[in-house]
Amino acid sequence: MPPQTRGTALRHRLAELRGPAVPAKALDARALAALAANPGCRRRAILDGAGVDKTALAGALGAPSAFGQSQFALTRGNAFEAKVKADGGAELLRLVRKHLDPGAAPDETAESAESAERAAAVPNLSAIGPEGRTARTALALREAVEAGGWSLFDHPMLALEVAGSPAFLEPDAVVVHPDGSWTVVEIKSFPMLDGSADPAKVGAAARQAAVYVLALEKVAARLTPAPRVRHDVLLVCPKDFSNLPTARAVDVRRQRAVTARQLDRLTRIEDIADALPEGTCFAPDLPAEQLAQAVDAVPATYAPECLSACELAFHCRQRSRAGDEVTALGRAVRAELGGLTTVEDVLSAARGETGDPDDPAVAALRRAAALRAEALRGAVCP
Structure with a gap:
């Protein structure tokens, strides 16, 4: 067919x-x-x-x-994202320069900052349907690389094939640097306290950003020469207990490799x-x-x-x-039990009723059962 x-x-x-x-x-x-x-x-x-x-x-x-997420968390997250991207993304671009491209950062003066902000392009990515938006994003990325300078892509549309079916992805933002490289930006509403955030939430954000990095690499591979997709993504969060944005660079190389390997394993x-x-x-x-x-x-x-x-x-x-x-x-626990797939199989093997004694899992279970019985006897008998 x-x-x-x-x-x-x-x-x-x-x-x-x-x-x-x-x-x-x-x-x-x-x-x-x-x-x-x-x-x-x-x-x-x-x-x-x-x-x-x-x-x-x-x-x-x-x-x-x-x-x-609760409706409250969604509303709070949307409001914070709008604040970060206000004024053409001036604050977001400042954070990108500070944490990922300090050599390209402007002087901390109002005049130089305004000049840098005016130089940053914000392409129009509107199109009909996800396929149209994906094609428009790919074209705009190529044009941004050819034009040079800074570009901010607000909610671009990317595509990634998953188990033979296309998935359309929409990162919070992608920044094109003057050297032509691309950076994924993740904007989250959980706080950074004294420069650190909840490790579990940062890990989840890193895994999510790794998916965007994979999708961006597919777009970059179709260009000649292929632009570099940076593996340091920018995580933007509220600072302490305020609504002011702060950021940190997060290396997602490990998450990217794991995600790519696992997606390839999908039936x-x-x-x-x-x-x-x-x-x-x-x-x-x-x-x-x-x-x-x-x-x-x-x-x-x-x-x-x-x-x-x-x-x-x-x-x-x-x-x-x-x-x-x-x-x-x-x-x-499942990985340690080998071919024992039910709890009853495990208990039966531990009691010595079933199972191959030479099986390491069975032998470990029987040893553990013997130690437990011995401990219980010692607890009962003075």
Whole structure:
């Protein structure tokens, strides 16, 4: 089948899975970073690839999740981003120069700063549809490199192929430096206190920015010569307890490498779709029993970490516990247990009832059980 025909057939199939009357939910960098962190989960791969609203699906299944930002946090984040980008992004460009390109920073005088701000181009990236915006962004990036100087791209549109299906991504900003290199800018509403922020939140922002870096590299590779996509991204946050912006450079080389490797491991979406029973549909208006059957038809790889990254985590946790799966205990425990896939298998092996004694996992379990029994005897008998 020609690639174009195959692509059309896949889009039609994904629309059937989503529900013909249900609009697709865009796959953003946050979702891609979470998907890359758990590449073995076919359930998330097909739901995200089909554009299924997992929040609505979880509610329809009777297992709603509190995952995601509150409306207050979204409003606060939007207001802070607008402040950072006010006046043509003058403050944002100052932070970029200070933290990533100090050699190109202007003198700290009003006149030189205003002159530098006027020299920064802010291209118009409007176009019809995500494909049009992606093409417009790529053209504007090439023009910015050819023109030289500073350019600020406000919410450009990038594309990245994930498991054979395109995902359209929208970073907060991309800056083109006078040397032609490109920098991703992430604007977050969590504070930096005395120059430091919550490591967990910084790590999540770094993983999200790494997805944008990967997508930018795809654009750069199509230009000759290929511009350099910087692996130091700029993280902009409120300073202390104020609403004033501050920033720090974050090296995302490790996150970029991990994300690229994990995304490459994802099973192609059409392979997952082809393995589903005919008539499978994830439309949230279907009866809960029918939805549960459709969701359970796709293998999942649940881990406790999913609770902070996936809207379906509560449903998958219920199913994992009901199936007595050791994945509910965490990835680290699962990796140590080898071929033992259920809690009952683990307990049986520890009691010496089943399992190969030469299996390192079985031997460790039996040793641990013996030590526990010995400790309990010592606690009971003086």
